Amino acid sequence: MNLPNKLTLLRVCMVPVFVVFMLTDIGGDANKWIALTLFCIASITDWLDGKIARANNLVTNFGKFMDPLADKLLVCSALVCLIPEGKLQAWVVIVIISREFIISGFRLVASDAGIVIAASYWGKFKTVSQMAMIILLIADFGGIFTTIEVILIWIALILTIVSLLDYIIKNLEVLTKGGM
Known part of the structure; x- marks a missing residue:
């Protein structure tokens, strides 16, 4: 598995952790800052995986499928978490x-x-x-x-x-x- 695909999988794995910090008080007052940091890091991996894949000819069918899915999971999860707040x-x-x-x-x-x-x-x-x-x-x-x-x-x-x-x-x- 190449680096862009690993970054995509990392983004997918970050989503449930992000959601936990958005919807619980597990981190106390730091929750929103932890969630914000996770969201920013995940967003950066979105930009980075595409840049690396295109620059190094590492575009794969897995990446074509998973990258947009990972983006949708991240953004849609965040949007849903912002409703109860x-x-x-x-x-x-x-x-x-x-x-x-x-x-x-x-x-x-x-x-x-x-x-x-x-x-x-x-x-x-x-x-x-x-x-x-x-x-x-x-x-x-x-x-x-x-x-x-x-x-x-x-x-x-x-x-x-x-x-x-x-x-x-x-x-x-x-x-x-x-x-x-």
Whole structure:
């Protein structure tokens, strides 16, 4: 197993630990900072594994499958954990997670039809905005940051919808070739 794939697996393994610190008081007052640190490290591995894989020609089918799955696990887990804390409304999380299910299903149908759907810049912007939003929501600095959090929530939500529409519009042939 190559280094990028190990980093992807590390990210997957970090998710339950992150969730424990988000949803319990096992670490006391340090919980949010531990969770924030875990989320940031996991987010960095997302960037790093892709960079290493592309730079060293280490792209594998395992990585193509697991990397986006690991990202979805991390982000969706964080979003769900932020609901009971009152930092995100459930409808926002449902919209974001629904987009992930739709795109995953779309990619599965495309794959069956022999079509590879590459990641788009809109998808990358969406991921970065969601991760930035999650980091600020976990940190909960207050003050002016509360306004920035609200702005980031709306930016992430808009980019989620725009990236979904972008994927569908650019890949309409999947609807006909994939038997949908």
